[in-house]
Amino acid sequence: MSVITVSQLNNYIKRYFDNNVHLQKVWIKGEISNFKKHYTGHLYLTLKDENSVLKAIMFKGSTSTLKFNPDNGMKVIACGKVAVFERDGQYQLYIESMIPDGVGELHIAYEQLKEKLEKEGLFATSHKKEIPKYPARIGVITSPTGAAIRDILNVLKRRYTLCDIIIYPAQVQGVGAGDTIVKGIETFNKLNSVDVIIAGRGGGSIEDLWAFNEEKVAYAIYNSKIPIISAVGHETDFTIADFVADLRAPTPSAGAELAVPSTDEISQNLLKTKVRLISLLKNFTVLKKSQLNSLLKRPVLSDYKSALNGKKQHLDDISNSLIEIYKKITSDKKTHLLKQMSKLEALNPISVIKRGFSYAQVNGKVVKSVNDVKSGDKIKITVTDGEITAIAD
Numbered sequence: 001m002s003v004i005t006v007s008q009l010n011n012y013i014k015r016y017f018d019n020n021v022h023l024q025k026v027w028i029k030g031e032i033s034n035f036k037k038h039y040t041g042h043l044y045l046t047l048k049d050e051n052s053v054l055k056a057i058m059f060k061g062s063t064s065t066l067k068f069n070p071d072n073g074m075k076v077i078a079c080g081k082v083a084v085f086e087r088d089g090q091y092q093l094y095i096e097s098m099i100p101d102g103v104g105e106l107h108i109a110y111e112q113l114k115e116k117l118e119k120e121g122l123f124a125t126s127h128k129k130e131i132p133k134y135p136a137r138i139g140v141i142t143s144p145t146g147a148a149i150r151d152i153l154n155v156l157k158r159r160y161t162l163c164d165i166i167i168y169p170a171q172v173q174g175v176g177a178g179d180t181i182v183k184g185i186e187t188f189n190k191l192n193s194v195d196v197i198i199a200g201r202g203g204g205s206i207e208d209l210w211a212f213n214e215e216k217v218a219y220a221i222y223n224s225k226i227p228i229i230s231a232v233g234h235e236t237d238f239t240i241a242d243f244v245a246d247l248r249a250p251t252p253s254a255g256a257e258l259a260v261p262s263t264d265e266i267s268q269n270l271l272k273t274k275v276r277l278i279s280l281l282k283n284f285t286v287l288k289k290s291q292l293n294s295l296l297k298r299p300v301l302s303d304y305k306s307a308l309n310g311k312k313q314h315l316d317d318i319s320n321s322l323i324e325i326y327k328k329i330t331s332d333k334k335t336h337l338l339k340q341m342s343k344l345e346a347l348n349p350i351s352v353i354k355r356g357f358s359y360a361q362v363n364g365k366v367v368k369s370v371n372d373v374k375s376g377d378k379i380k381i382t383v384t385d386g387e388i389t390a391i392a393d
Helices: 006-018 103-118 147-158 178-190 216-225 240-244 252-259 263-296 298-347 350-352
Strands: 026-037 045-050 053-058 075-085 088-100 139-142 162-168 196-201 228-232 247-249 359-362 377-383 386-391
Touching: 006 075, 006 252, 026 053, 045 377, 053 075, 103 216, 103 240, 139 147, 139 178, 147 196, 147 252, 162 178, 178 196, 178 216, 178 252, 196 252, 216 240, 228 240, 228 252, 247 252
Parallel strands: 053 088, 139 162, 139 196, 196 228, 228 247
Antiparallel strands: 026 045, 026 075, 045 053, 075 088, 359 377, 377 386
């Protein structure tokens, strides 16, 4: 007979569980009981149904994924690994993630998170940013293949053609949807590439819309430096994102309408402004003209006008005198200039040549004396109508 210790048996069973691939990741639904949150942050609980119970633990590192506050009596779906706690010889579920099971539980989780975030000030009106009236670029975070993006694009193209539209393709339903929405918000903020963000999707059940009820999405909207319009579901659907967003739109189409003005409305407003300005200008002109006429009729201004006319006549006389002086000075200067020009003309060598004289040059130098010329020198003689070349003898 082979005898083993308790520890050996527990270790054997533990290794058996650890090597069973079917127990490495299981989804289990049940009702929470014996719930306890340890000071370390770990959660201890029991999952039960009508016939059985299962001990479970969720370590602090995994609790950050929770979208609700677990409590006794709540029905949940837990995902994790089944393993043996070797010391006690008990198998238990090591929970990695946990979600409420059923619409009722989702509503409880929704109300819990809503109450928490409201206390933290995420819904405060004072924190909400103003939506720009005339955005140059609009960011849209939604599914690139859903009806919501088509509705948003149709409205934007119809109402306001003066802006660029940048789409961040996001998963808006299912596991991981909240992460892609957060990533879209963070990307637009990091690049600072848009003036306003529309985040949304079409209508659906509370399960379908749950990504917009996640705490991480709420904080991403709250921390965004760019204004965000939530455009989720139908008019009766309210998500956590709606409460945190700077502006809530009942539908994706309404979100697009709230994001931009209408081009037609802008044109009409400009026309009305133009008409109003023209009317104001006319009224202003009439008023000022009337005020001016009243001022001109005052005695003090009449005397001033007479004095002004006298000064004007005196100014005209001075002006005429200056003109005559200018004419005389100009005439004298012209006569003097002509005399000087006549003298210069008389001294001009060309003028002398024209009177029958000529001048000679040797090697570019003017001949002034017979001593300037040697036998055999080439002499250039300039006359009135040309040049003559000669050789000195």
